[in-house]
Structures are given as structure tokens and as C-alpha cells.
Amino acid sequence: MVSWVARLLSLFAFLLTFGTQQALASRAEPTLSQGAAPGITRPEAVPLEPDGPSDMPRVHGVAIPAIPAELKHIDRGWLQIYYPGAYETDVTDLVRISEPFKLLLSKHFGQEVLSHVEVRLARTAKEMASFAPREAPPPAYGVGVAYPRLKLVVLSVQDPHTFQAANLPDVYRHELAHVALDDATDGHYMPRWFSEGLAIYQAGEHGFDRQSLLYSAAASRSLIPFDALDQSFGESSPNVSLAYAQSADLIRFMFQGSDQARFSSMIARVRNGSRFDRAVEDAYSTDIRKLDYQWRRDISSRFDWGSWLTGAVTVAFVGLLMLAYVKRRRRARLKLAQWAAEEEMSDRMVESALARLQTPPGTQSDGLEPVPHQGPKVIVEHEGQTHTLH
Numbered sequence: 001m002v003s004w005v006a007r008l009l010s011l012f013a014f015l016l017t018f019g020t021q022q023a024l025a026s027r028a029e030p031t032l033s034q035g036a037a038p039g040i041t042r043p044e045a046v047p048l049e050p051d052g053p054s055d056m057p058r059v060h061g062v063a064i065p066a067i068p069a070e071l072k073h074i075d076r077g078w079l080q081i082y083y084p085g086a087y088e089t090d091v092t093d094l095v096r097i098s099e100p101f102k103l104l105l106s107k108h109f110g111q112e113v114l115s116h117v118e119v120r121l122a123r124t125a126k127e128m129a130s131f132a133p134r135e136a137p138p139p140a141y142g143v144g145v146a147y148p149r150l151k152l153v154v155l156s157v158q159d160p161h162t163f164q165a166a167n168l169p170d171v172y173r174h175e176l177a178h179v180a181l182d183d184a185t186d187g188h189y190m191p192r193w194f195s196e197g198l199a200i201y202q203a204g205e206h207g208f209d210r211q212s213l214l215y216s217a218a219a220s221r222s223l224i225p226f227d228a229l230d231q232s233f234g235e236s237s238p239n240v241s242l243a244y245a246q247s248a249d250l251i252r253f254m255f256q257g258s259d260q261a262r263f264s265s266m267i268a269r270v271r272n273g274s275r276f277d278r279a280v281e282d283a284y285s286t287d288i289r290k291l292d293y294q295w296r297r298d299i300s301s302r303f304d305w306g307s308w309l310t311g312a313v314t315v316a317f318v319g320l321l322m323l324a325y326v327k328r329r330r331r332a333r334l335k336l337a338q339w340a341a342e343e344e345m346s347d348r349m350v351e352s353a354l355a356r357l358q359t360p361p362g363t364q365s366d367g368l369e370p371v372p373h374q375g376p377k378v379i380v381e382h383e384g385q386t387h388t389l390h
Contacts, residue, residue, distance in 0.1 A: 062133035064150065067120070078102070078114060083121035087157060091121065094172050101173055102180075105202060108255075109184035110264030111271075117179055119153045119172070125160035141235065144171035148182030173203035185270045193229040194276070197247025201255070205248070214245040218299045226292040253295040259284070 071082040074091060079098055083091045102114045122128035128145070129137050132154045138145035143156045143166040153175040159166045177199040181190065200210075217223045224232050224239055224246055232243035254263055266283035270276060280288045 062135045062147070062150065064133050064152065065131060068131075071120075079117055079119070081119045081121065084123055087121060087123075090157065090168055093169060094119070097169055097173070098176075101176060105177065105180040108202070108260065108263065109180065109267050110261075111184060111268070113180040113183040114176065115183065116151050117153060117176065118151060119155065122154065122156050124158045125156045128154050128156040139235070144175045146175040146178040148179045149187060151179060153179065170203050170205050174199045174205065177202040184267050188270050188273070190270065190276055191230055192233055193243065193247040194251070196233065196244060197249075197251040200244060200248035201251040210241070210245040210248070213242055214249055214299075217242055217246070218302070223296065223299075226289060249299065250292065250295050253298060254284075254291070 067082050072085050074081040074095060076095065081091055105114065106112050120131040122131050132138050132145060138154060141160065143159050146153045155168060155171055157165060178195060181195060181198055224242055229243060229247065232239040262283045266279045269279035269282055277288055284291060
């Protein structure tokens with residue numbers, strides 16, 4: 001019954017969000033190469049990819065700005081973090097989650113990743129741009145950007161749209177996942193949907209809005225065709241939010257069950273020079289389009305209307321039965337209490353009547369004062385006067 005309750009709650013979420021596009025902030029990522037000093041030009045080892053993630057710019061050469069002297073520094077060997085002193089608590093949280101997340105990524109990729117990462121934390125999006133390579137600035141809408149080839153991550157504390165504090169742990173994990181994927185594949189090309197979907201999945205960004213949007217698209221049969229998925233990540237695309245949600249769930253499908261070993265095998269094949277499509281086919285014994293078809297069948301079975309309605313009706317029927325049972329039990333308890341009270345009152349009345357019958361005249365009964373016994377009066381007349389005899 002719990003599964004039906006979960007489905008009913010998801011249906012409610014779908015009804016709230018049906019027909020709407022939740023603007024999910026897309027993320028962008030740039031990189032630093034290990035051992036190079038800031039403020040110099042570093043060659044980009046990966047060919048320019050015009051469809052690369054906007055939060056992960058690919059460039060042939062960049063000049064990385066020097067680190068501002070006022071920033072504080074944390075050195076954890078593989079991790080270097082530079083940040084304004086006012087954000088000590090936020091940075092402490094990032095450091096705390098760094099090592100466990102690195103171990104998790106290494107496990108999923110089947111090899112050690114993130115041997116060196118430099119993180120720069122800015123107060124605002126404008127300051128974030130000044131910390132990043134001038135030739136590859138962060139996206140205007142983003143709060144994080146990764147440069148995997150440069151092993152560099154730049155984050156903003158403030159969201160440029162809402163001017164509220166960004167969810168730094170989620171953004172941080174998202175950008176680290178981009179760097180880790182580049183490490184695992186040795187910089188070989190990966191499709192944009194895979195890079196972004198993997199970053200969302202690994203960062204645990206399965207937000208309510210994103211899931212609701214996915215449910216809506218699945219139920220209305222408006223999922224993005226696989227061939228158009230990469231092109232749906234553009235800032236001007238009306239389907240960018242759905243592209244993120246759909247890509248992340250496809251990655252989840254590739255990870256399920258015993259497929260983690262296949263996933264690691266696929267990553268290793270790309271690292272060794274295989275093209276992405278061929279690596280997927282060799283690792284999963286099927287091509288990526290058939291895998292996408294299997295995922296669509298899986299998501300349809302989870303979100304089809306027949307299942308939703310059956311679940312909703314079942315939950316409603318069970319709920320009504322439980323409500324009727326509770327009401328019937330309550331009425332029964334009230335009735336029993338009423339009968340008990342009436343029986344007690346009847347018993348007390350009988351006991352009181354018996355007590356009166358058994359009480360001798362002139363004795364105290366039921367809390368009343370004793371009444372003296374009065375016999376019959378005898379009146380006599382003598383010499384013209386009347387007298388009462390006792």
C-alpha cells in the first residue's frame with residue numbers, strides 16, 4: 001500500500017506542475033591542469049567541442065587570473081580551496097563532504113579520480129567571472145563553472161537570479177563530477193546529455209521540480225527524442241529544464257542493479273580510445289538508442305496514467321474503508337460507554353431502593369436525619385378540659 005501512497009503523492013505533484021516549465025538553473029564548468037601556476041596561459045588538450053556543456057567551456061588556451069591576495073586558503077593535498085574569510089562556515093561544509101564524494105566517484109568510475117582540484121569561491125556572479133579565465137567566462141545564469149582540463153572549479157555564493165544564497169554543496173558536487181568525468185575518460189569526448197546527466201545524478205540533485213517535470217513529460221508523452229537531447233541544453237531552448245531531468249534519469253537507469261560494473265567498463269573503454277557509442281554497445285551489449293528505448297519503457301511503466309489512476313483509486317478506496325472502520329469503532333465505543341453508564345445508573349437505583357426497604361424506621365437512610373417514631377394520639381376530657389395521652 002505504501003507504494004500506492006507514494007504514487008498518489010507523485011500524481012498530486014504532477015497535477016500541480018502539469019503544463020508548466022520549472023526554470024532549473026543550468027550549470028557550467030571550466031578546468032585547470034595540475035601543477036601549473038595561476039596567472040599563466042595553459043594549453044587545452046581537448047579539441048574544441050561546440051556542443052560542450054555551457055558550465056564546462058572547452059578552449060584551446062586560456063589565461064587564468066592570479067588568485068587575489070585577500071582570499072584565505074585551505075590545503076587538503078588533492079584539494080585547494082580559496083575563499084573570502086566571511087565564508088569560513090560554508091567552506092568547512094564543502095571540505096567535510098569532499099573526501100567522501102571523491103571516494104564515491106572513484107567507485108562509480110572504477111578508478112581513482114580528482115587527483116588535483118582547485119576551487120575558487122566568489123561572493124557574487126560578477127566576482128566569479130573575475131576568478132575564471134577571461135577567454136571562457138562563466139554563464140551569466142550560473143552559480144558554478146568547471147574547467148576539467150584545468151582542474152579548476154569556480155563558485156558563487158550568491159545566485160545571480162534570486163540574489164539569494166546558492167545551494168553550495170549541490171553546486172560544488174555537480175562541478176566536481178564534471179572534473180571527475182574528465183579525469184576518468186582522460187579528456188575524451190562525451191555527449192553533453194551524458195556529462196550533465198551524470199553531474200546531476202552524482203550530486204544527488206533530484207529536486208521536486210525536476211522530478212515533477214519528468215513525471216509530467218512522461219505522462220503526456222512529451223519526452224525529448226534522444227537525437228534532440230544534446231541540442232535541448234541551449235540557454236534559449238524551451239526544453240532545457242526537461243533535458244536536465246531526462247538526462248539525469250537516463251543515467252540513473254544506466255546505473256541500476258548490476259549495471260554499475262557495465263558503467264565502469266564503458267568509461268574505461270572511452271578512456272582507452274573508443275567512441276562513446278561503441279563503448280556503450282560493448283559494455284551494455286546494446287546500442288545507446290536501444291538503451292534509451294528501454295529507459296522510456298521503464299519510465300512509462302512508472303508514470304503511465306493507467307497505473308496512476310489505478311493507484312489513486314486503490315488508495316482512495318482503502319482510505320474510505322479505513323475511515324469507515326474508524327468511525328464504526330468510534331460509534332461502538334460511544335454506544336458501549338452509554339450502555340455502561342445506563343447500567344450503572346440502573347444498578348444504583350436498585351441498590352438505593354433495596355437499602356430503603358431494609359432500613360428500620362427512625363434510622364438514618366440515604367444521608368437523611370432520623371425521624372422520631374410517633375404513635376397514635378389519645379385525647380381524653382376531664383372536668384371540662386382535654387388532655388393528650390402519650
